[in-house]
Every structure is written in structure tokens, then in C-alpha cells.
Amino acid sequence: MSLLEVSGLNSYYGDSHILFDVAMRVEKNEVVALLGRNGAGKSTTFKSLMGVVKPRSGSVKLDGVELVGKKAHAIARQGMQLVHEERRIFGSLTVEENIILAGLTAENKWPLARIYEMFPRLRDRCRSRGTDLSGGEQQMLAIARALVRDPKIILLDEPFEGLAPVIVKDLVRICRELAQAGQTIVLIEQNLAATLSLAKRVYILNNGHIAHESTAAELKAQPEIIQRYLGV
């Protein structure tokens, strides 16, 4: 049994059919990337996994527990955390308050010390308000807010978007450390180089269908697939 098993997932916005029989699996400790052009359905897949969008059919099993039909907060409590593209931190609260607040209702929690070990930059900035952080620091805080709840799996929606290359490099290193520490990660990214340096396996969505599935190494060796589905 894989940690995450998705099968036959169909999601709609109103009458628009967006996801068609999406299937994917993620093993424990794996980093998996979900790639695809703008509008391919990547964010909708994450929202469907989290119960923010209610799939009309299909199955999402985390650690053997069926999540389709559960509410978003119940899915989060089962151990799935989504880090939104827009980061969603509280600007008026300090870094530390943001982290503590995120962990409040979690059963298991990472101690603050462990968060700060992973993100020394956040320790340096622990008394700064969310609004005073750089884009990279905000992204670190958004990830920290998910981790503090000790999730079984985290879904990162475009974590590197809009960040300078040097910051992206730093975040890739942190994600790699997280993976080495056993954190299972699924990420959506436009930055193909950073993604392929991080992910072990990839899925490509095209018009709401899974069009390709392989290891990252196999995808790197198939520029025609990259060209066809990602237009790079």
C-alpha cells in the first residue's frame, strides 16, 4: 500500500469537467512532482485531495483511509497539509505566533526548536511580523506552518514562484533535507530544473488527464515529452 493512493478522480467547477480519472500514488518518504501547463488542472488536483473542491467520483486514500467525502479540516487532521501558492500567513502576527497558531489544533506537533533547526532564518526573524518578511522568508514560514502539524504528506503549490534563484536554491536544499528526514512531499512547480533536482518521480497533467508518469531521470532524458506537455 502506498502512503497516498489516488484513483479515478473526477472534479468539476459547476458544469466544467476539469479532472478526468486522475490517478497517482506517492510512497512514504518520496518527493513527487505534478507538472503541466497553466490550466492543466494541477491546483485543482491539490484542492480535490484536500477536499476544498469536492470530487464527483474517485478515491483518495491516505495511509489506507478514504478521504473523499470528508471536509477539508478533517482531511488536514488525517495528515495532509496544503501550502497554498499565495502562502496565507498572517501579516500582523510575528513569525513565531504564526507557527504556534498553525500548530494549536494539531494532535502531534513539531517542537519549535525543530522548526528553527530546519529554518534558521525563521529563528533569526522570529519576532518579525509576517508583512516584514521577504518573499523567500514568507514561503519558509508557510512551509513551517504546515510542518508544525507533523503531516504525513505536504502538498506544495508552486513554492518557488516569484523568488530569486539564490532563494530557490536555499528552498530546494531545505526541501531536500526535509525529504531526507522522511517527509513525504508532492509539489507543483513551473521551475522544471529545480523540480527535477528534487523530485524522484513525476506526473504530467494535460487538460485534466494524467498524460505521463515516470522517474525524474527518465523525464530528463525525454526532451520531446517535456516539449509536448510543458512547452519548454
Ligand SMILES: Nc1ncnc2c1ncn2[C@@H]1O[C@H](COP(=O)(O)OP(=O)(O)OP(=O)(O)O)[C@@H](O)[C@H]1O
Ligand atoms: N474556481 C474556478 N472556477 C471555474 N474554473 C476554474 C476555477 N479554478 C480553475 N478553473 C479552471 O480549471 C482549469 C484548471 O485550473 P487549475 O488552476 O487547476 O490549473 P493549474 O494546472 O493549476 O494551472 P495554473 O498553473 O495556471 O494554476 C482551468 O481551465 C481553469 O481556468
